[in-house]
Amino acid sequence: MSKIGFIGLGIMGRPMAGHLLDAGHDVTTVEHRKPLPQELADKGAQVVASPKAVAEVSEIVITMVPDTPDVEAVLFGENGVVEGLKPGTLVIDMSSIAPLATQDFAKRIHDAGGEYVDAPVSGGEGGAINAALTIMVGGTKEGFERALPLFEVMGKTITHIGGHGDGQTCKVANQIVVALTIEAVSEGLLFASKAGADVAKVRESLLGGLAQSKILDVHGERMINRTFEPGFKVHLHQKDLNLALEGARSLNLSLPGTANAQQLFQACAAHGGEEWDHSGMLKALEALANHEVNR
Incomplete structure (x- = not known):
């Protein structure tokens, strides 16, 4: 030992x-x-x-x-x-x-x-x-x-x-994918709710198809149940996306989806949500839509 x-x-x-x-x-x-x-x-x-x-x-x-x-x-x-x-x-x-x-x-x-x-x-x-x-x-x-x-x-x-630093590069890539998937799940559930569908059943159906993901499974349930106590906080995901965008500038690389996700997290922070779970990005999109996802 x-x-x-x-x-x-x-x-x-x-x-x-x-x-x-x-x-x-x-x-x-x-x-x-x-x-x-x-x-x-x-x-x-x-x-x-x-x-x-x-x-x-x-x-x-x-x-x-x-x-x-x-x-x-x-x-x-x-x-x-x-x-x-x-x-x-x-x-x-x-x-x-x-x-x-x-x-x-x-x-x-x-x-x-x-x-x-x-x-x-x-x-x-x-x-x-x-x-x-x-x-x-x-x-x-x-x-x-x-x-x-x-x-x-x-x-x-x-x-x-x-080599040294490659683990961190992989993690930055991971955080890009996670943030954009949270955004996609949020928008999908928001669309379904606004259209009047049962979002719990929509999520259940999506979990059986090509849209299936761990984010849809875990964070989709958080969004529907509105349980935004942190597993991973908004401000920490903001920090990770800052690393991604700073790295992209140094590489002369455009990451428009990442930039948009960062703005949505910033909207959460502006509403006092720095300590929310990052699935709370849904709240920023709900504010734009003037609609709250219904169970």
Whole structure:
């Protein structure tokens, strides 16, 4: 079993760390905005004062924090991971951040004597709770093989995409597809509702045809039941689409659908919906239509 540092115990990180504890690993973390969740304390998780202290007692350090600046602060800020890094320590970033920054972080960890793997995830809160995440991995073959046993505890579909940053590139592509599919499902259900059809039966029928998708299944049900408590928050999806649009500009690439989805998320935020689940994009489209989807 490994000595693992896990930094970032939010909606996703909490169950992921729990699975590692259940598998018999030692897990050390650092308190940030909230105390250590009791269920993790009951399983034996330990708390230390800083990311530096986490690294000092760990063979592997996993980060699962919101954005690129957060990862940089945890790794390279005052009392950051790099200050406590031991030779050969594996650093696994499972956050969703900028691919180019990831390449820089990998070089800096390598220069400090460690190994770096970027491994963002997809599957939302349910995937994290059920250890069924999709994990998209960038890094060396050796780094991937060291990390794989831990990934198998937390996820179901695990793919070594390529070199450093390629996992993050894959995640950005994932978020483009997810956002546009949420928009498509929202518009389809909104159309059906406005036309007077039973949207629950419409969704049921669509799940049997070519329009079937995990978004239609999970988020379509959320939309019909109007349960917008977050599994993945609007403001986090906005952050991911910003990465996509910034990357597209650097590549001289047009992503009009992505830009439109970002504007719809911005409309959600403008109505106080930054903390809604991203399926709440439906509300922005309902406002434009002056119609609420009926059950």
